[in-house]
Amino acid sequence: xxxxxxxxxxxxxxxxxxLTEDVAETHSIExxxxxxxTKDPRMLDGIPIGIKDNFCxxxxxxxxxxxxxxxxxxxxxxxVYSRLRRAGACLVGKCNLDEFAMGxxxxxxxxxxxRNPWLYDEHNWRIAxxxxxxxAVAVASGSxxxxxxxxTGGSTRNPAAxxxxxxxxxxxxxxxxxxxxxLVNSMDxxxxxxxxxEDATKVxxxxxxxDENDSTTIKKPFSPITLRDHDLLxxxxxIPREYHCEGMSNEVIEAWSYVTDLLEKEHATIRSVSMPHxxxxxxxxxxxxQCEVASNMARYDGIEYGLRANANNSTEELYATTRHAGFxxxxxSRILAGNYFLLTRNYVKYFIKTLKLRRLIQNDFKNVxxxxxxxxxLLTPTTLSDAPLYEDFIARYNRxxxxxxxxxxxxxxxxxxxxxxxxxxxxxxxxxxxxxxxGPALSEELMLNVAKKIQ
Ligand code: GLN
Numbered sequence: 001x002x003x004x005x006x007x008x009x010x011x012x013x014x015x016x017x018x019l020t021e022d023v024a025e026t027h028s029i030e031x032x033x034x035x036x037x038t039k040d041p042r043m044l045d046g047i048p049i050g051i052k053d054n055f056c057x058x059x060x061x062x063x064x065x066x067x068x069x070x071x072x073x074x075x076x077x078x079x080v081y082s083r084l085r086r087a088g089a090c091l092v093g094k095c096n097l098d099e100f101a102m103g104x105x106x107x108x109x110x111x112x113x114x115r116n117p118w119l120y121d122e123h124n125w126r127i128a129x130x131x132x133x134x135x136a137v138a139v140a141s142g143s144x145x146x147x148x149x150x151x152t153g154g155s156t157r158n159p160a161a162x163x164x165x166x167x168x169x170x171x172x173x174x175x176x177x178x179x180x181x182x183l184v185n186s187m188d189x190x191x192x193x194x195x196x197x198e199d200a201t202k203v204x205x206x207x208x209x210x211d212e213n214d215s216t217t218i219k220k221p222f223s224p225i226t227l228r229d230h231d232l233l234x235x236x237x238x239i240p241r242e243y244h245c246e247g248m249s250n251e252v253i254e255a256w257s258y259v260t261d262l263l264e265k266e267h268a269t270i271r272s273v274s275m276p277h278x279x280x281x282x283x284x285x286x287x288x289x290q291c292e293v294a295s296n297m298a299r300y301d302g303i304e305y306g307l308r309a310n311a312n313n314s315t316e317e318l319y320a321t322t323r324h325a326g327f328x329x330x331x332x333s334r335i336l337a338g339n340y341f342l343l344t345r346n347y348v349k350y351f352i353k354t355l356k357l358r359r360l361i362q363n364d365f366k367n368v369x370x371x372x373x374x375x376x377x378l379l380t381p382t383t384l385s386d387a388p389l390y391e392d393f394i395a396r397y398n399r400x401x402x403x404x405x406x407x408x409x410x411x412x413x414x415x416x417x418x419x420x421x422x423x424x425x426x427x428x429x430x431x432x433x434x435x436x437x438x439g440p441a442l443s444e445e446l447m448l449n450v451a452k453k454i455q
Contacts, residue, residue: 001028003024003048003090003092003142003143003144004019004021004024004092004143006141006142006143007019007092007093007138007143007144010117010137010141010142010143012115012120012122013114013115013116013117013120013128013137013141014096014111014112014113014114014115014134014137015050015093015095015096015114015128015133015134015135015137015138015141015143016050016092016093016094016095016096016134016138016143017053017061017063017065017093017094017095017096017109017111017134018053018060018061018063018093018094019092019093020060020091020092020093020094023060023090023091024048024090024091024092027085027090027091028046028090031045031046031088031090041088042086042087042088043087043088043202043205043206044084044087044088044089044202044203044206045087045088046088046089046090047088047089047090047145047146048089048090048092048143048144048145049084049089049090049091049092049144049145049146049147049148049203050091050092050093050094050095050134050135050138050139050143050144050146050147050148051078051080051081051084051091051093051094051095051135051147051148052094052095052097052101052132052134052135052147052148052149052150053065053094053095053096053097053134054097054100054101054150054180054181054183055078055080055081055148055150055179055180055181055190056074056076056077056078056081056179056180056181057074057077057078057081057091057094058074058075058076058077059073059074059075060073060074060091060094061073061094062074062094062181063094063110063111064097064099064100064101064181065096065097065098065099065100065108065109065110065111066099066100066110066326066327066328066331067110067307067325067326067327067328068300068306068307068322068326068327069181069306069307070110070307071307072305072306074179076179077179078176078178078179078180078190079176079178079179079207079211079213079214080148080175080176080179080180080190080207081148081179083206083207084148084203084206084207087206089146089206092138092143092144093138093143095132095134095135095137095138095147095149096109096111096114096133096134097109097130097131097132097133097134097135097155098130098131098133098330099327099328099330099331100181100183100293100297100327100331101131101132101150101152101155101183102131102183102293102330102331102334103130103131103330104129104130104131104154104155104158104405104406105127105128105129105130105131105133105393105405106127106128106129106130106131106132106133106134106159107127107130107390107393107394108130108328108330110328113127113128113133113390114127114128114130114133114134114137115127115128115137115390116128116129116137116140116162116163116387117137117140117141117163118140118163118164118387118430118431118432119429119430119431124389124391125389125390126162126387126388126389126390126431127162127387127388127389127390127393128159128162128163128387129158129159129160129161129162129163129383129387129405130155130158130159131149131150131155131159132147132149132150132151132155132156132159132191132193133159133163134147135147135148135149135156135159135193136149136159136160136162136163136165136167136193137159137163138193139163139165139193139194139195140163140164140165145194145195145199146192146193146194146195146199146200146202146203147192147193147194148190148191148192148193148203148207149167149190149191149192149193150180150183150188150189150190150191151167151169151188151189151190151191151409151413152183152184152187152188152189152289152413153184153187153285153289153406153409153410153413154169154382154405154406154408154409154410154413155191156168156169156191156192156193156421157169157191157382157409157419157420157421157434157436158382158383158405158406158409158421159193160193160382160421160423160434161382161383161421161423161432161433161434161436162383162386162387162431162432162434163387163432164423164431164432164434165193165194165195165423166192166193166194166195166196166197166199166200166420166421166422166423166451166455167191167192167193167382167420167421167434168191168192168193168194168200168204168418168419168420168421168448169189169191169412169413169418169419169420170189170190170191170192170204170208170418170444171189171218171416171417171418171441171442171443171444172186172187172189172216172413172416172417172441173216173217173218173416174189174208174209174217174218174222174418174442174444175189175190175204175207175208175217176190176207176210176211176213176214176217177189177190177214177216177217178211178213178214179213182292182296183289183292183293183296184288184289184292184293184296184413185216185292185296186288186292187288187289187413187414187416189413190207192204192207196455197227197420197422197448197451197452197455198227198452200420200448201225201227201448204225204444204448205224205225208222209221209222210222218442225444225445225448226445227448227449227452228449230446230449230450230452230453231267232263232266232267232268232450232453233267233268235268235269235376235377235446235450236268236269236270236271236374236375236376236377237260237263237268237269237270237271237375237376237377237378237379237450238271238272238273238368238374238375238377238378238379239256239260239270239271239272239273239378239379239380240273240274240275240278240368240378240380241272241273241274241275242274242275242276242278242279243275243278243380243381243407243408245279245384245407245408247384247385247404248381248384248385249384249385249386249427251385251386251425251427251428251433252381252383252384252385252386252433253381255381255424255425255433255435256379256380256381256435258424258425259379259424259435259454260379262454263379263450263453263454266453268450271375273368273375273378275364275365275368275411276364277357277360277361277363277364278361278364278411280357280361281361281407281410281411281414282403282404282406282407282410283354284354284357284358284361284414285403285406285410285413285414286403287341287350287351287354288351288354288355288358288414289334289338290334290335290337290338290341291338291341291342291351292338293331293334293335293338294334294335294336294337294338294339294341294342295338295342297327297331297334297335300322300323300326300327301318301319301322301323302318302319302321302322302323302326303318306322306326307322307325307326308322309321309322309324309325309326323335358414361411361414361415362414362415362416364411365411365415365417365438365440369439369440376439376443376446377437377438377439377443377446377447377450378437378438378439379435379436379437380408380435380436380438381408381433381434381435381436382408382409382421382434382435382436383405383408383409383434384404384405384407384408386427386429386431386432386433387431387432408436409421409436412438416441417438417439417440417441417443418438418439418441418442418443418444418447419436419437419438419439419447420436420437420447420448420451421434421435421436422434422435422436422437422451422454422455423455424454424455435454437450437451437454
């Protein structure tokens, strides 16, 4: 009840596409009854959660913040949501995003932008970050204890960083993608936004593990993670030189060295490392993203489901009119670019070449995490600055600016490794600044324990 009230009170922030009052109500009655009979609370009994609106929810509108799926009501639940429900969590609403999760600001939703609650002023507000901005704001504004986002290039960590909450991107395949409407199948992972590392860990323990509906999930059974007061004496942390990129604010760099010192005081070994392919990562990400987008978006043709535009002259015309009306400019331009890169004459020149570069980026991680003399974790900033004002972001908004926002986050998706964004300090504007930890595949336990120290 309190969560719903809070969500309604903060309607201005536009964190939710749909508030699920009926679901919440039936859920809490059932939950109470169940507890009365069994006296056995489930892991997340009664915990209010939000789910990004690109995860299918049975009988509940799932829009991807698009005209194309504005009236789409799925007939099944995403695995992530069914596991959360089974653990007793209670859905408050479906959270706003950039259309089809393409963006870094939650400024490109057909339902309007989401607003950052920090220093909120109706006429002069900051972006929430994206694309899971609605999920981050649902947590930051107190409507939900945790929310699910998706992370393809940083979409969970980026809004978490700008809204001052924790954002966890698990290892690729640790959490099922079944029911997550795909952006880039080889990089998408459900992400977790929560106020603390402890809360994020509890949610991970509920949603992680193999799923027969997603053949890319890791087959090994998942053992729940425990947090303890971890000694950092034997932990080696790498600071990758190449993450000092142009446009990074001084305050972010200061926060980075502040936390490095802090970890050193806790007896961790700090080492400067080099990851030479970091600077090509943005371009590689963008080409691979557009190629997969071109193929994934082909299903929206106005025939089977989703929007159907009024066009009666030919099937071709029906496809074209529907897709023009159903997708915003960002989505349309990625489809065009992706199809260009996949043309027979460009396939080897662009697509195959970027796959090779992706391997080199993955190898950079392999080298720094190498067993004999490598580091255990990497520490970097999450975003280049604190949350920009909406007006400034929009004025500077072009593809390059948007891509820059992901400079520190997208390499982890290309390597499939886990990463977490943790708020560490306030900037002179009194806005959160966050740092990121990354580790080798399936190193969540150590990563979360060290994140807890930093928080
Ligand atoms: N900003 C990136 C993009 O637009 C990341 C998106 C995401 O992680 N979903 O592709």
